[in-house]
C-alpha cells in the first residue's frame with residue numbers, strides 16, 4: 001500500500017500510546033523533585049490584605065511558601081495579551097495587569113495568591129490549605145450582562161465600566177441601507193454558551209533550574225513550546241531565551257487550552273530557581289475547571305435582510321463578549337478578527353456590519369477553544385439561514401443555494417478573500433448521503449412511535465492558517481504566523497524532519513512523514529518527525545487554528561524543494577547527466593531515458609563523503625525553510641443532522657449525522673475523518689450537554705465531571721463523513737486544514753434539527769432535556785397536538 | 787504506613803505506603819508504571835482503568851492497601867510479548883488521537899469483550915457505547931473507539 005499523500009496510513013506513533021509508554025509531562029520526574037500546590041482565592045473579587053504562611057512553613061517537608069510580592073519583587077513580569085485591538089474611536093484596548101501570583105486583588109475564584117513547595121504533592125496540598133489569606137470581599141460581576149451595567153463593580157482600574165474595547169468591522173451605513181431595502185428581515189438574539197475545553201490530560205509543568213549553568217528546563221503541556229519560551233523570556237523575564245529550554249513531550253489533547261502561558265508555568269520556573277529544586281505541578285480536574293481558559297461566551301443580537309428572491313441584502317450584528325478576569329494570550333482576537341470576518345459564511349453578502357464590545361468579568365479568563373470565534377460566527381449565520389427559510393416558507397437548503405458564492409477567489413466585505421470551494425457540490429453530497437429525500441417518510445415513521453423527528457443543516461466556512469504575518473501584524477497581532485521546518489537527510493539516507501508544529505493527537509509523526517515519502521519514494525519508516533523541544537527544533541509557532549497542515553506541512557514541502565534541488569545537482573554531477581533529466585522516484589535517483597541511477601542513500605552518502613560534489617557545493621544534505629502563506633485557507637463543509645426528540649422527556653437523540661467537507665488536498669483520510677469525528681462530537685457537546693455555569697457570586701457551579709457534562713460514547717452516533725477536494729491555491733500542497741471544522745459546523749446543525757423537530761425557533765444551547773421539554777411546553781408542537 | 791504485597795503485571799511487588807495511597811498513585815509514583823493515567827478527581831473519566839483479579843477497576847478509586855495479594859494488570863502488562871488484539875485494533879482503526887484516554891479505553895475494552903463472551907452475549911456497537919459510560923475521550927468522538935473494540939472482539 002502506498003504511504004504517500006492520500007493514503008490512510010496507520011499511525012506510526014500509536015504503539016507507545018497503546019502500550020502505556022507515552023511520555024506526558026506528569027510522567028517526568030527529576031532527581032530532586034519537589035511539588036507545588038497553589039493557594040487559590042475562594043472569592044471571585046476581593047482585596048488581599050495579608051498572607052500568613054507561618055503554619056504552612058512550620059510543617060515538616062514544606063520547602064517554601066512564595067507569594068506575589070516576592071514574584072514581582074524578583075522582576076517577573078505581568079502576563080500579557082498578544083493581540084492589540086483598537087476601539088472604533090481609535091483608542092487602544094484597556095488591558096489590566098495580571099500577575100502570576102496576585103498581589104493586591106484577586107479577580108476570579110481560582111486566582112492564585114501563593115504557592116507552596118513541598119517534598120510530596122500530598123504535603124504541598126495540605127500545606128496550601130494551611131496558608132491563611134486575609135481577604136476583603138468586593139462586589140462581583142460574574143456575567144457580561146452584569147459587568148457592562150452602569151455602576152458595576154470595577155474589576156481593573158484602567159478599564160472604565162469594565163469595557164476592554166468597542167470594535168467594529170464592515171460598513172454600517174451599507175448594512176443599514178441593505179436592511180432598509182429588504183422585503184424580509186429575520187432577527188435573532190443568541191447566546192453562545194460558555195465551555196471548558198477539557199483536554200483529557202490536565203495541564204502540568206515540571207521546571208528545573210540548574211544553578212551551575214544558570215539554565216532552566218521546563219516540561220510543559222504546550223501546543224507551542226517556542227512561543228511559550230519566547231513569552232516566558234521576553235515578557236515575564238523568567239530567564240533569557242538561550243537559558244531556557246521548553247519541552248512539550250506527549251501532550252494529551254489541547255483544543256486551544258494549552259496555547260497560553262499560564263501563571264503556573266511561570267511560577268514553577270521561578271520557584272525552581274528560588275528553592276533550587278525541580279518543581280512540579282499537575283492540575284487535577286477540579287483545578288482545571290477553574291484555571292484553564294474557557295471558550296465562547298457571547299451574547300449577540302443580529303438582523304439579516306432578504307430580497308424577494310431570497311438573496312441576502314444586509315446583515316447587522318451586535319455582539320457582547322466575555323473576556324473573563326484577565327486578558328489571556330489571544331483573548332482579544334477571538335471575538336474580533338477570528339469572528340467577524342467569518343460572518344459572510346458561504347454566502348455572497350455585500351453589506352455586513354459587526355460591532356463587538358468586550359468586558360471583564362469575575363470569571364476564569366476566556367480565550368480560544370477549538371474553532372475560536374469561527375464557531376460563534378457559524379452558529380449565528382447558520383441559525384439565521386435556517387430561521388429565515390422557515391419564516392419565508394422556503395426549503396433551507398434552497399435558500400442557502402441561492403446565496404452561495406460560486407466564483408473564486410471571492411472578496412467578502414469583511415476582510416476575507418476566499419481561496420477555493422464548491423459549496424453546491426458539498427451540499428449535494430451531504431444531501432444524498434443523508435437521504436434527505438427520504439426524510440418525510442422517516443419523520444412519519446418516528447411520529448408513529450411518538451417521537452418528533454427533525455432535520456437541520458449547517459453549510460459553513462472557516463479560515464485556517466492565519467496569515468500572512470504582515471497582514472496579521474497590521475491587525476494587531478504581536479507575532480508572525482509562519483511555520484518552520486528543517487529536513488535532514490542523514491548519510492545513510494534516512495530523513496529527520498524538525499518541525500515547529502506540535503502534535504497533541506493530530507498524528508503529525510505519520511502525516512508529515514507521508515509528505516516526505518510521497519516526494520522521494522522513501523519508506524515511511526525511514527522518516528522521523530522531531531518536534532516539541534526548543535533545544536532540538538528551530539523556532540516555530542506551534543499548533544492551533546488548524547495550521548499544521550496548511551502552514552506547518554507547507555514549510556516541510558518548501559524545505560523538501562531545497563533538498564530536492566541539491567539532490568538533483570549531486571546526482572547529475574555523479575551520473576554525468578543534466579539536472580533536468582534527473583527523476584526521483586521509488587527511493588531512486590535516475591537519469592530519465594537511461595539505465596543510470598543512484599539509490600537514494602547513495603546520494604545521501606555522496607553529500608557527506610563529499611569526494612565528488614559539483615564545484616563549489618557545500619557538503620551535507622540539510623535544508624530549512626520558513627513558510628509564510630499569502631492568505632488564510634478556507635475549508636468548507638455541509639453538515640446535516642437528524643434528531644429524534646421524545647416529547648414527554650425532552651430527550652434528544654442524534655440519529656444521523658452526515659458531513660461533506662472540503663479540506664483541499666487530504667494527506668491521510670483516516671486521520672482527517674478522525675478529526676471530523678472528534679470536532680463534531682465537541683460541537684454536539686456544546687449543542688446538547690456542555691455549559692460552564694457561574695452563580696451571581698462568581699462561584700463556579702459545575703466544576704467537575706459530576707456536574708459538567710462531557711459527551712460520552714452513548715451521546716453521539718456513528719458519523720457519515722465524506723470529502724470533496726478543491727485544493728487551496730495558497731500553499732504548495734493545496735491543504736486547507738481540518739482540525740476545527742467539526743466543532744465549528746456542528747452546533748447549528750444540531751439546534752436547527754431540534755427546532756425543526758419541535759417546531760420553534762426559540763431554543764438555546766445546551767439543548768438539555770429540560771430546555772427542550774420547556775420549549776415544547778411553551779408552544780412548540782407535540783405529537784399529540786398535531 | 788502499611789506494607790503491601792501484590793502481583794503487578796506478573797511480578798511480585800511490595801512497598802510501604804501511607805494508608806490513603808490510591809492504587810493509581812502506587813502504580814505511577816511507586817512502581818513508575820505511568821501508562822495508567824489520571825484524568826479526573828471524581829471517578830468519571832476512566833483514564834486510570836486497570837484489571838484487578840481479571841476485572842476492570844478504576845485505580846483512582848481503589849486504595850492500594852486494600853489489594854493485599856491481588857493480581858493487578860496495567861496497560862504495560864496487557865500484552866504477552868506481541869501486542870494484545872485490542873492494542874492492534876486501536877491502531878488498525880485509528881481508535882486514538884492524543885493517547886491519554888487510550889490505556890483506560892483498552893483496559894475497559896478487553897474487560898467488556900471478556901464479560902460478554904463469558905456470558906454468551908453479543909457485544910453490539912450500542913452495547914459498547916453503553917459500556918463506555920465510565921470512559922471519556924475528548925479527541926476521537928468515540929466512532930473509531932467503538933470500531934476498534936468491535937474489531938478486537940471478533941479476534942479475541
Ligand code: FES
Pocket residue numbers: 823824825826827828829830831832833834835844845846847
Ligand atoms: S482518573 Fe480515575 S476515573 Fe478519572
Ligand code: FES
Pocket residue numbers: 200252253505881882883884885886887888922923924925926
Ligand atoms: S485520544 Fe485523546 S482523550 Fe481519547
